[in-house]
Amino acid sequence: MTKLTLESPAFKRVSKNLSLENFQIDKSLALQALEVINSKKKLTPSMIREALNAKV
DSSP: OOOOOOHHHHHHHHHHHHHHTTTTOOOHHHHHHHHHTTTTTOOOOOHHHHHHHHHO
8 A cells, every 4th residue: 555645536526514513623733643543553543633632
């Protein structure tokens, strides 16, 4: 699987779907998510909560 970036079609598709639901993702949070995905670590609910709590 190729590495995802902010410019990859898959990321743009997810970003567009989120915007249709009136949800905007912060660029730094998106970069964190891409880093986890590209490292092939298991993405857990606690990791998501931790990242979101750091942004609030």
